[in-house]
Amino acid sequence: MTALEKYERIEATGLWRVSSEEQRRDVIVSIGDASLTITDTQDKPLAHWSLPAVRRLNPGEFPAIYAPDGDLDETLELSSEETEMVEAIEKLRRAINRRRPRPGRLRFVSIGLSSLALVGLAVFWLPEALRSHAISVVPESKRQEIGDQLLQQTQRLTGPPCADVIASPSLTALATRLDVPNLVIVRAGVHTARALPGGTVLLNRAIVEDYEDPEVAAGYIIAEKVHAKTNDPLRQLLDSSSILTSFRLLTTGGIPTDTLKDFAEEIVVDPSASPAIEDILAGFEKYQVRTSPYAYAVDPSGESTLELIEADPFVTSPNPVLSDGQWVALQSICGG
Incomplete structure (x- = not known):
C-alpha cells in the first residue's frame, strides 16, 4: 500500500478562504490523486490543490495554516482536532519530495555541454x-x-x-x-x-x-x-x-x-x-x-x-x- 492509498479516504473539516479580503468558510478537506480537494458542506468543489505545491505557513503550530505555492492569500486552516489530516498532508508532502529527481555531477564538461545542446533542442524546440x-x-x-x-x-x-x-x-x-x-x-x-x-x-x-x-x-x-x-x-x-x-x-x-x-x-x-x-x-x-x-x-x-x-x-x-x-x-x- 502506498502512502497515498493509505490516506486517500481521510476527510477533515477546516476553514478556507479564497483571498485575504474574503471571510473564512467551513469546508470539507479530502486527499486523493496527490492533491487536496476542498468542498463546501454541500459537497460542491471550491478548490483543488496539488500536494507538492502546498505550503504550511506556520510549521509546528495550530491551527495549521496551509496555502498553495504562489498564492499565499488563499488559505486553509486545520484545527488541532484534525491532527490525522495534518499528519497525512505532511507525510505525503515529504514522500513526494523524496521522489523528486536530484541533479548529479557532470564528469566531462565537453560531453556535458554537447549533451545539453542536444537535450535543449529536443526539450525546447521540438x-x-x-x-x-x-x-x-x-x-x-x-x-x-x-x-x-x-x-x-x-x-x-x-x-x-x-x-x-x-x-x-x-x-x-x-x-x-x-x-x-x-x-x-x-x-x-x-x-x-x-x-x-x-x-x-x-x-x-x-x-x-x-x-x-x-x-x-x-x-x-x-x-x-x-x-x-x-x-x-x-x-x-x-x-x-x-x-x-x-x-x-x-x-x-x-x-x-x-x-x-x-x-x-x-x-x-x-x-x-x-x-x-x-x-x-x-x-x-x-x-x-x-x-x-x-x-x-x-x-x-x-x-x-x-x-x-x-x-x-x-x-x-x-x-x-x-x-x-x-x-x-x-x-x-x-x-x-
Whole structure:
C-alpha cells in the first residue's frame, strides 16, 4: 500500500478562504490523486490543490495554516482536532519530495555541454514546433469536439450547467449578442468566465445573479473572449501537457481523458489573466458595450480599473445587451 492509498479516504473539516479580503468558510478537506480537494458542506468543489505545491505557513503550530505555492492569500486552516489530516498532508508532502529527481555531477564538461545542446533542442524546440503545428492544422470542428469533452470534465468540479425553460431564450440571446457559440452558466468552480477550445464560454452564476446590469456579464464574457484570442485555449491545453499529447492529437485526432481531466482542474482553480487595456477596449467597442459596469464589478472602488472607466467608448449603450425582461429571466437560470 502506498502512502497515498493509505490516506486517500481521510476527510477533515477546516476553514478556507479564497483571498485575504474574503471571510473564512467551513469546508470539507479530502486527499486523493496527490492533491487536496476542498468542498463546501454541500459537497460542491471550491478548490483543488496539488500536494507538492502546498505550503504550511506556520510549521509546528495550530491551527495549521496551509496555502498553495504562489498564492499565499488563499488559505486553509486545520484545527488541532484534525491532527490525522495534518499528519497525512505532511507525510505525503515529504514522500513526494523524496521522489523528486536530484541533479548529479557532470564528469566531462565537453560531453556535458554537447549533451545539453542536444537535450535543449529536443526539450525546447521540438515540443514547441509540434504544438504549434498541431494548433495550426486542427479544424474548428475538432476544437469544438475537444471543448465539449473538456466541458464534461469540468462538471465534476462545477456541477451540471444551469438550465431553465424560461431563462433559456435569454441565454441564447446573450450568446448571440456577443457571438459566443456556446454560453454555459455554471454553479461553482470557475472564478468569473473561462473560454474553452471551440468557443464555449463558462460563466459563473454569481456574475448573472449578483448584478442588476447585464453589461457586467457581457463585460466578463468580452474580456474572456479577448483573452482567448491572444491566449488560444487549445494552446493552453497542449502547453499544460506533455509532447505526447500534441503527437497524439496530430496522429489520432484525440486527447487523452486524463489530460482533459487535469486541464479541467486548472480551469477551475486558475483564473484567466487580464488582457491588455487596449485589447479590452477594442473588444467592448466591437460589441458596443460600455466598459464602466464591468470595471466597477472588477473593482468597486474603480482605482485599479480607472483606465477602463475613463476610456469608456460609450456614455450609454447604443445596442442594449438584453431587455429588462430577458435579464430578469436569465437571473433565475440556476434556480436562485
